[in-house]
Amino acid sequence: MARRPIRPAADNPYSVFVSWSKIVLPLIALGLLSTLFLFTRREEPVSVPVAELEEIAREQRLANPSYAGVATDGSAIAIAAEEISPDGEERFAILRPRAQIDAADGTGMRISAGAGTLDVPGNSAELRGLARLVTTNGYAMETEGVTADLASGRVESTGRLAVRAPFGELEAGRMAYGGTDAGKLIFSEGVRLLYDPPDDAAAPADPAPQTAAPEEE
DSSP, X not given: OOOOOOOOOTTOHHHHXXXXXXXXXXXXXXXXXXXXXXXXXXOOOOOOOHHHHHHHHHHTOEESOEXXXXXXXXXXXXXXXXXXXXXXXXXXXXXXXXXXEEOTTSOEEEEEOSEEEEETTTTEEEEEEEEEEEETTSOEXXXXXXEEETTTTEEEEXXXXXXXXXXXXXXXXXXXXXXXXXXXXXXXXXXXXEEOOOTTSOOOOOOOOOOOOOOOO
């Protein structure tokens, strides 16, 4: 004959407590979890496919990394990227990096590029793949790449630049910004300038026409 399962006695306080705990505790957990979601900041839902999660774990890459610090010249430096992954020992490859440098004098520079490398021991970064640079005082530049010393705040181009300035267009073989020359742009190595004054610049006054004195009769 089959044995009937033993049920806890209704008058046993411990058994009643255990039975109710199996129901109440999961409900409490669900309530806490719901509260967590209710009080977090509402953002657009993010859906990451399982295959992408496996790829991230396998390749040891991280999405949307960011770095911020202060250079010795007082400049605030911030670097962000869409993705970062190891590239050898203490070096990291960064995808579509963006850099922002705010000098102590109030000027600044924004840099974007297609790719780059972050050197941790050297405290430096290299941005390459058509780097675009824009300054707060009206300069827009394009070059093949730039290097940034994160300790001193100095930025240098790695090739020739095409520059659109407030006063015209220029080309240069080299550009340096920040560091000991905080907030200053320095162009060198074959600088060529096409001067284009602003349209609202005041035109010089024409000299008064000279007339011959009438002959005396």
